[in-house]
Amino acid sequence: MALNVGVIGAGALGTAIAQTMSENVDELLLHVRKQDLCDDINNTGYNTQYYPNNKLNENIKATTDINDLKKCDIIFLAIPSSAFRETLKNLKEVLEEETIIVTTAKGIEYPSLKSMGDLISEYFDENYVALSGPNFASEIMLNQPTITNIASRKAENSQKVKEVLSTKQFKVKIIDDIKGIELCGVLKNINAIANGICEGMNINENARYSILTRGFKDTIEIIESFGGNSDTAHEYCGFGDLIMTSTSSESRNHTLGILYGQRLVIDEAASGIVFEGKNSIRAVRDICENNNIDSEIVNFVYDVIIERIAPIKAFNKLWENIE
Ligand SMILES: NC(=O)C1=CN([C@@H]2O[C@H](COP(=O)(O)OP(=O)(O)OC[C@H]3O[C@@H](n4cnc5c(N)ncnc54)[C@H](O)[C@@H]3O)[C@@H](O)[C@H]2O)C=CC1
Numbered sequence: 001m002a003l004n005v006g007v008i009g010a011g012a013l014g015t016a017i018a019q020t021m022s023e024n025v026d027e028l029l030l031h032v033r034k035q036d037l038c039d040d041i042n043n044t045g046y047n048t049q050y051y052p053n054n055k056l057n058e059n060i061k062a063t064t065d066i067n068d069l070k071k072c073d074i075i076f077l078a079i080p081s082s083a084f085r086e087t088l089k090n091l092k093e094v095l096e097e098e099t100i101i102v103t104t105a106k107g108i109e110y111p112s113l114k115s116m117g118d119l120i121s122e123y124f125d126e127n128y129v130a131l132s133g134p135n136f137a138s139e140i141m142l143n144q145p146t147i148t149n150i151a152s153r154k155a156e157n158s159q160k161v162k163e164v165l166s167t168k169q170f171k172v173k174i175i176d177d178i179k180g181i182e183l184c185g186v187l188k189n190i191n192a193i194a195n196g197i198c199e200g201m202n203i204n205e206n207a208r209y210s211i212l213t214r215g216f217k218d219t220i221e222i223i224e225s226f227g228g229n230s231d232t233a234h235e236y237c238g239f240g241d242l243i244m245t246s247t248s249s250e251s252r253n254h255t256l257g258i259l260y261g262q263r264l265v266i267d268e269a270a271s272g273i274v275f276e277g278k279n280s281i282r283a284v285r286d287i288c289e290n291n292n293i294d295s296e297i298v299n300f301v302y303d304v305i306i307e308r309i310a311p312i313k314a315f316n317k318l319w320e321n322i323e
């Protein structure tokens with residue numbers, strides 16, 4: 001394929017989608033922050049930090065120089081949402097205005113309440129595409145069957161991104177709801193934490209799945225209030241990702257919830273693990289307040305994680321109010 005494609009972020013997801021797309025392009029540029037990891041990838045063919053047992057395809061070339069991305073038609077940002085603004089500022093110095101930027105991050109900026117797409121359009125007009133779905137990176141890396149959704153403001157951009165991403169195993173479905181797709185990714189993380197807290201406390205399954213049902217309903221309400229389409233909640237990026245991450249021990253957000261539910265507090269910053277949901281709680285709570293939405297699930301997660309209220313006390317309040 002003639003398109004030049006780059007990925008920024010050689011972490012779990014960036015490496016996995018680079019591997020997938022390298023099937024479709026002549027050369028895939030993978031931007032890495034650290035020189036030693038960049039050298040490892042180029043010299044050994046392994047991302048020794050994230051996937052020491054999976055050989056990368058030979059046409060993946062790592063670089064630490066952002067100027068190398070100048071020639072890219074499409075750039076995927078596979079970095080945490082907290083790193084978006086700084087990265088976009090740097091990219092603005094080197095990229096052409098028409099470069100398509102794809103966001104994979106499931107986070108939101110606080111206190112601006114801007115989505116990653118909103119941030120991209122601050123620097124690069126409307127040329128962005130959002131990607132989200134039930135997509136554990138470890139499975140994508142193993143070339144296991146996966147579907148994702150993408151959405152954008154320009155149909156031709158979605159089409160180009162679909163072309164570079166699609167393989168026999170990795171399917172891409174275009175939807176027409178840029179607001180909804182991004183919110184689904186953010187809200188499923190809050191639900192994953194909520195269900196993790198309940199699991200950590202050993203709350204019974206009848207209650208846990210009722211809470212998940214309520215979380216799905218709240219997701220729809222929040223999406224609609226933010227100008228999204230409720231149908232998006234029924235997509236892979238909605239229902240699929242919500243259920244997957246709320247119930248799977250592979251999810252970092254779900255695991256974080258379990259730890260809080262067990263009252264085991266870890267040093268999250270020192271762990272270096274990306275817990276997007278934790279960083280989104282205040283933003284989602286503000287979105288609810290601004291739109292007069294009273295989400296018991298959002299309040300529950302806020303009470304336990306931010307206010308540090310005892311999980312059982314927070315759960316009793318949730319259960320009293322849930323209908
Ligand atoms: N891991 C997964 O299964 C999936 C992750 N995502 C989303 O993708 C995003 C990235 O997640 P992961 O790849 O899992 O995280 P990760 O922690 O595995 O990788 C993050 C990458 O970003 C780089 N990075 C961190 N701070 C940076 C900064 N300030 N400037 C430039 N680069 C920086 C790191 O060096 C690392 O290469 C998150 O928003 C996550 O929610 C979405 C779908 C699946």
Ligand SMILES: O=C(CO)COP(=O)(O)O
Binds near residue numbers: 251
């Ligand atoms: O978004 C994901 C899979 O779709 C990954 O979820 P976690 O960030 O909770 O691990």
